[in-house]
Amino acid sequence: MQDALRIDDPDDPRIAMFLNVRDRDLAGRGAGFIAEGEVVIRQLLQSRDFSARALLVAADRLATKSELLGGVPENVPVYAAAQEVMDRIVGFHIHRGLLAFGERVAEFRPEDLLVARPRLVLGLVGIGNHDNLGGIFRNAAAFGVEAMLLDDTCCDPLYRKALRVSVGAVLKVRHARAGSGADLVTRLVEAGYAPVGLSPQGRDDIGDIGTIDRPALVLGAEGPGLPPALLAQTRSVRIDMSGGFDSLNVATTSGIALHELRRALGAGAFNP
Amino acid sequence: MQDALRIDDPDDPRIAMFLNVRDRDLAGRGAGFIAEGEVVIRQLLQSRDFSARALLVAADRLATKSELLGGVPENVPVYAAAQEVMDRIVGFHIHRGLLAFGERVAEFRPEDLLVARPRLVLGLVGIGNHDNLGGIFRNAAAFGVEAMLLDDTCCDPLYRKALRVSVGAVLKVRHARAGSGADLVTRLVEAGYAPVGLSPQGRDDIGDIGTIDRPALVLGAEGPGLPPALLAQTRSVRIDMSGGFDSLNVATTSGIALHELRRALGAGAFNP
Numbered sequence: 001m002q003d004a005l006r007i008d009d010p011d012d013p014r015i016a017m018f019l020n021v022r023d024r025d026l027a028g029r030g031a032g033f034i035a036e037g038e039v040v041i042r043q044l045l046q047s048r049d050f051s052a053r054a055l056l057v058a059a060d061r062l063a064t065k066s067e068l069l070g071g072v073p074e075n076v077p078v079y080a081a082a083q084e085v086m087d088r089i090v091g092f093h094i095h096r097g098l099l100a101f102g103e104r105v106a107e108f109r110p111e112d113l114l115v116a117r118p119r120l121v122l123g124l125v126g127i128g129n130h131d132n133l134g135g136i137f138r139n140a141a142a143f144g145v146e147a148m149l150l151d152d153t154c155c156d157p158l159y160r161k162a163l164r165v166s167v168g169a170v171l172k173v174r175h176a177r178a179g180s181g182a183d184l185v186t187r188l189v190e191a192g193y194a195p196v197g198l199s200p201q202g203r204d205d206i207g208d209i210g211t212i213d214r215p216a217l218v219l220g221a222e223g224p225g226l227p228p229a230l231l232a233q234t235r236s237v238r239i240d241m242s243g244g245f246d247s248l249n250v251a252t253t254s255g256i257a258l259h260e261l262r263r264a265l266g267a268g269a270f271n272p
Numbered sequence: 273m274q275d276a277l278r279i280d281d282p283d284d285p286r287i288a289m290f291l292n293v294r295d296r297d298l299a300g301r302g303a304g305f306i307a308e309g310e311v312v313i314r315q316l317l318q319s320r321d322f323s324a325r326a327l328l329v330a331a332d333r334l335a336t337k338s339e340l341l342g343g344v345p346e347n348v349p350v351y352a353a354a355q356e357v358m359d360r361i362v363g364f365h366i367h368r369g370l371l372a373f374g375e376r377v378a379e380f381r382p383e384d385l386l387v388a389r390p391r392l393v394l395g396l397v398g399i400g401n402h403d404n405l406g407g408i409f410r411n412a413a414a415f416g417v418e419a420m421l422l423d424d425t426c427c428d429p430l431y432r433k434a435l436r437v438s439v440g441a442v443l444k445v446r447h448a449r450a451g452s453g454a455d456l457v458t459r460l461v462e463a464g465y466a467p468v469g470l471s472p473q474g475r476d477d478i479g480d481i482g483t484i485d486r487p488a489l490v491l492g493a494e495g496p497g498l499p500p501a502l503l504a505q506t507r508s509v510r511i512d513m514s515g516g517f518d519s520l521n522v523a524t525t526s527g528i529a530l531h532e533l534r535r536a537l538g539a540g541a542f543n544p
Contacts, residue, residue: 207531252410
């Protein structure tokens with residue numbers, strides 16, 4: 001493990017990328033993003049498409065986090081600050097004592113992802129809530145989604161809270177922006193995928209979906225759901241529920257639908 | 273609709289139950305709880321087991337919320353305060369402008385709920401996170417769970433955040449405390465239910481569960497899951513996932529499992 005570089009001054013220019021994290025969540029930070037906590041940072045260090053530019057660690061965590069920190073490449077500096085200095089840098093109390101600044105190193109277009117013929121694809125239209133987007137990424141990783149397309153109205157999956165809720169799945173599941181919702185569905189169809197649209201008004205129970213060769217699940221926002229014109233371009237399915245209560249959260253919906261689609265692919269699909 | 277009672281002084285004793293909401297989230301507020309926002313308050317007003325003792329509304333919302341407020345019983349006062357006064361009462365900015373103070377009016381023991389022979393039962397052991405508990409209640413309502421048992425280590429479903437995340441399902445789905453996890457499983461079995469335990473180490477894929485007459489899904493906490501001794505007393509099932517990623521969130525897990533168990537009950541079970 002490399003030696004940590006000690007930071008005593010919150011204004012030290014070497015750690016400027018960690019200044020005022022919340023303000024810059026809102027203002028944006030260009031190509032970079034903040035990864036919090038061990039689980040997310042572990043995904044960052046393993047990612048093919050993102051890399052860490054620096055870590056900032058509370059000095060009293062250096063010993064307990066030595067295994068993780070041992071995996072940090074030599075050219076990525078590890079800064080250590082007293083918890084109190086760290087909190088002043090960041091602007092609030094970082095109780096996990098562990099942050100990384102990450103950058104995207106590979107940018108994809110939808111066709112770059114679809115050309116590899118991924119087995120299970122997920123398209124998102126209008127997911128504007130960071131918790132929901134993070135939860136959907138988490139489920140996508142759990143069920144082996146190999147490519148995700150996001151329409152232009154989805155929020156940013158690298159936003160700090162989305163990344164945290166995803167437990168780092170945003171850094172693992174390859175994804176690309178795909179223009180409008182209509183563009184997204186068109187690209188799926190042109191690449192040979194069968195779009196499966198989820199809606200409370202869907203025609204078939206998702207449990208009766210049978211076998212589909214190249215399904216692409218398409219989800220809309222909680223509340224409005226997929227616009228009717230888009231839904232009409234998909235095989236529409238529904239999740240049967242008890243009447244008289246609010247619909248499911250969209251992240252939960254994605255978990256149920258991906259569980260079913262994984263089965264629709266046939267046994268052993270992901271255990272080659 | 274009754275006339276709203278105007279509050280100008282944050283120290284007015286009539287609205288003392290709304291003072292310093294966050295502090296009292298932590299300290300507890302005896303038998304009462306705070307319900308936030310239209311969706312949750314609507315469930316409170318419809319509940320058989322809970323009732324509103326008072327509402328506090330931002331004065332500029334009275335007109336737009338008139339339909340909801342029209343459903344408030346005559347003996348439940350509606351207090352209206354300027355948003356700025358409301359924020360001072362509560363201790364932070366209430367952007368929905370709508371609060372109720374609720375109380376439980378019916379307390380159940382597990383046997384009170386199970387004697388009615390509910391079709392689908394859910395048992396929770398060690399769910400200590402309010403977001404997860406709220407999410408599980410939301411899914412339980414969506415899939416028609418008719419009774420829930422909570423072991424003594426589950427957190428409080430009436431805690432403000434759990435209630436909000438549940439979109440009011442906590443006020444709809446009947447639930448009872450059931451002692452230890454072992455007590456909980458014993459009560460299910462004695463009442464004629466088949467406990468189905470969910471675990472990544474479960475024996476059967478949950479999709480292969482077949483038909484079960486009186487299933488009771490039993491869920492443990494995210495991370496540790498159900499203790500092995502409890503799991504051994506259940507029919508254990510798993511949700512197959514892609515390898516190499518963190519497990520699903522426990523609320524999402526509950527959604528997938530309830531979706532499957534609803535199907536295991538047979539078509540039309542909930543559409544009598």
